[in-house]
Each structure stands twice: as C-alpha cells, then as structure tokens.
Amino acid sequence: MCKCAVKKEEKSRVVTVKNSWRLRALFRIEGLIKEIGQKSRAKRMGICGNTIFVKVKKGDPSNVLYDPQLRCKDRVCPVCNSYRASILSRKVEELGKDMTNPHLLTVTANDQNRSSLKIAFKCYKESIRQLKREKTWWKKYIRGGVEHIEVTYNEGTGWHVHSHMLVDLAVGRKVENMQLTDNGYFLDPLKKDLEHVLLKVGLGTISDIRPVTEGYGKEISKYSMKFGLDIDDDRLKEIIVNMKGKRMVSRFGNCYGRKDIDGTDGENMVTLSPKDEKEYITLGTIKEVVYKCFNETGIDSALVGYALGAVKIGLIKICSADNKLFQDEEVDSS
Template sequence: MCKCAVKKEKKSRVMTIKNSWRLRALFRIEKYIREIGQDARAKRMGICGNTIFVKVKKGDPSNVLYEPQVRCKDRVCPVCNSYRASILSRKVEELGKNMENPHLLTITANELNRDSLKTAVECFKKSTSLLKKERSWWKRYIRGGVEHIEITYKVGTGWHVHSHMLVDLAVDRKVENMQLRDNGYFLDPLKKDLEHVLLKVGLGTISDIRPVTEGYGKEISKYSMKFGLDIDEARLKEIIVDMKGKRMVSKFGNCYGLKNLDDTNGEGMEGLSPEEEEQYETLGTIKEVVDKCFKETGVDSELVGYALGAIKIGLIEIWSASYEPEPFQSGRIDSS
C-alpha cells in the first residue's frame, strides 16, 4: 500500500494538574482543625482551597491575583495568606510612595516567655505598644508606618516573635546599622539609641534598620505567605488555637486612617476594597486558565504566564504532558 494513503492516527495533548505544596498544606491544616473539634472552621477552609480564580487588573496585565472564590480569611489558611501577601505587597508600596524617608525596620522579642505562643505574642504586643509611646526615640524619629508580625519556632529556643516594618524616618539622611567614618565602621548613633530604648520597653536589642530598596513591599509581605508552614503538628495546633482572629498587620502614626488604606476592620491592608475590586477582571479558575493556554491555533503566552505564576507560589503543579490517541479532544486538561 502506498504510504501516502495511510491516515496517521491523530493525537491530542493531555496535561494533568495536581495540587501543589500550598494546597497540600491547606488540607493538612484543615485536618488538624477537625482534630481539635472545629469542624465549621475546617469546612470554610476547605471551600476556600477548592476554587481559586485568576484576577488581572484592567490595563495592567502584570498585576495578577489568585483569589479564592469564597475566602475563609483564616489566619492559618495557606491560600488566604498567599492572597494577603499579594495585596499587602501592593499597599505597602503605595504607603512608601507617600513617605519622605522610607526605611525598613525589624525589631524582635526578648529571650523570655518563649514556651507559650499565646504568652509570647501578648508580651511582644505590650512591649511594642510601649515602644510606640516612647518619646526619646520613637516619637522623635518615626512619623508613621506599617508593621507585619512574624512568628517562628525553633527547637531549643521556643517561639520567636518579631516585627518587620516600613517606617517614615524623621531625619534628613539615610540610616544604616553601621556608619562609615574616616577611621572605619561604627554603630550608627540612631541605631545605638534604639537598642537602649528596646531594652527599656522589654524588647530584644537585636534589630535592623536600613533604607528601602526595590521590592520592599514584597520584602514585608513575604512573611504572610509562609505563616504556619514547615512546622511540626503540635506547634501547628498551638498556632491554630492561639492565633485565631489575631491581627498581624497594622498601621501607626501618620499612616493610620489614610483614605483607601484604612485597616479599622482588620482587612484594609490585607484585602481589596469594593472600589479596588472593580479594577480587576476575573479570567476564570486556575484550571480554566490552564485549559485555555494551549489551543489548536497556538499557545497563549499571556495565559501561560498566569499559570506559571500559580506554580511559582505553590497553588498547582503541571504534573505531566503527554500524547494520547483519540477520542480525547485537543487541549483537554484533567485535574486531580
């Protein structure tokens, strides 16, 4: 038989989408919440992780959000925390644009009260409240800012609480931890005074202050994304119980109560306002977006970029790409 008369069997592309590490972490936390008897809370978190939509700001395709259709808003939800981080990054950058001398400031808790998470957080917040009332340093040098509290745990030392802040520094120069002089590097006088004040209000003297660099919004917001991850079961259950409803992000000084950035309900820095929501269009679920990436007419590179973004932050994995005989239709995507 003539080879040209043989009809080649048509093949179609099949891609499998699987839950990546962030969703697997969500289901792990959901299971622990059920184990401590909070079924309604676990159910809300499960719904939150099941359908995530891709949203793009109108006129700005680089501004992409991956938002659950129904957000549980739980402090330990890995998907909500990813969404919070993306919003917080944008809003911190907006705050920084209005500052005269923006700097990043990190302060830490002292080495006491580290056995109990609840006690560690309460003591840290009391001490930072005293710090913000301190006149000899804080009132003198800080106009305002925004802070994000981070909590970590290390075997042997216990719970470690610290704050990452963007502050508007009320001095007419850039401040680093160390100051270069003619005869070498020395501790900046402003930083040296800060250490004395931190000790006075019951905080740890280990701190960091430096001018902002590009991407400072992400620098602060990235700590939201990893909250409650990479921690053992017992410590995670402690976070689930003790951090429920706790505010981790707040504004102070001349940044408090700014129009469109108000956080009086605890969500202003971690979610979109109704007016901001109108600036975004929804492209569909992650699965639907990936499904549209590959068509018979070619590859939609813009949609591929959104799919890769979901992979980067741990929402999905494109598990395999293979070719199967008909009757599968070209572009079919199986999700699991």
C-alpha cells in the same frame, strides 16, 4: 510512523493540573483543625482551597491576583495568606510612595517567655505598645508606618515573635546599622539609641534598620506567605488555637486612617475594597486558565505567565500525561 506511535505522542501532550505544596499544606491544616474539634472552621477552609480564580487588573496585566471564590480569611489558611501577601505588598508600596524617608525596620522579642505562644505573643504586643509610646526615640524619629508581625518556632529557642515594618524616618539622611567614618565602621548613633530603648521596653536588642530598596512591599509581605507552613503538627495546633483573630498587620502615625488605602485598620489592610475589586477582570479558575493556554490556535503566552505564577507560589503544578511538562517545586514565594 505507525498509529501506535502517533497515539503515544498525542497522549504525552495532555495537560493536567494537580495540587501543589500550598494546597497540600491547606489540606493538612484543615485536618488538624478537625482534630481539635473545630469542624465548621475546617469546612470553611476546605471550601476556600477548592476554587481559586485568576484576576487581572484592567490595563495592567502584570497586576495578577489568585483569589478564592469564597475566602475563609483564617489566620492559618495558606491560600488566604498568599492572597493577603499579594494585597499587602501593593498597599505597602502605596504607603511608601508618600514617605519622605522610607526605611525598613525589624524589631524582635527578647529571649524570655518563649515556651508558650500565647504568653510570648501577649508579652510582645505589650512591649510594642510601650515602644510606640516612647518619646526619646520612637516619637522623635518615626513619623508613621506599617507593621507586619511574624511568628516562627525553633526547637532550641521556642517561639520567636518579631515585626517587619516600613517606617517614615524623621531624619534628613539614610540610616544603616553600621556607619562608615574616617576611622572605619561604627554602629550608627540612631541605631545605638534604638537598642537602648528596645531593652527598656522589654524587646530584644537584635534589630535591623536600612533604607528601602526596590520591592520593599514584597519584602514585608512575603512573611505572610510562610505563616505556619514549616513546623510540626503539635506546634501548628498551638498556632491554630492561639492566633485565631489576632491582628498581624497594622498602621501607625501618619499612615493610620489613610482613606485612599483603607478607611479602617486590621483585616482591611490585606483585602481589596469593593471599589478596587471592580478594577479587576476574572479570567476563570486556575485550571481553566491552564487549559486555555494550550489551544488549537497555539499557545497564549500571557495566560502561560499567569499559570506559571500559580505554580511559583505553590497553588498548582502542571504536568503532561507522562508527568514531564513541569515538575512540582516548592518555590519561595518571595
């Protein structure tokens, strides 16, 4: 084999790390924040996306976090939302373990007040507060739970606000939307009563209730990952302005005040406590971990798994010098 062929073969093995779709989304949002005159906020977000460390829990190599060195904690930061979803998934699973009859519940806003995000969110929060005070259904059937609010936009229908919840259902059976009887499928009586209550408090009657299945923590937390990524610039600016500081995750009933989860509510529900932080070891930045995967002694399969995890959730893409090792794919984080 001639020397030029050998050099070409060696060059193709050079591994490079490039920004993938989540970081590109961060830089897009950073630019929009600058456009509306919030330069210091944009700077914090930019710093957040520049250095992301890989952390692994001691004794549990499957428990991996991709943690920015300095988190901006902004509601619209794609990297912080990825981190929030990872923590929320773990904490929701912990809450579910102590529930007697855990179910997933989805509640939607009605079809009014959808032209303005500010008004739509305010009306939805007020209706949710009324729902949680409702004695004929909520107080009767819900012991407690955790709620994550999702906001989406559709050109035809406007802003859509809805909640994904894990609830502890105070009935002695599993509840589905439809109930099978000897005469066929019928709307479950509990679900039918729920629809009447939702209409009464000003929420949409379209809802969903079902027993939990494996991975219910991820089922709820995945919506954090997508927040504000798939809409146009004008709508995204509306989110940047109107959703700043808004609480998207909360607990209620017998899940509120759980000190083993967090002593307080809100942002702490989606962060690690100082005690939990000590349970993790830092392997280095994502780039450092990728380069350690391919060393002189061979390939480190454990590190390769962590690198591929970063690829899957859109933080990086890995490619060789000829760009053929991995392709940049926008993989759904769920």
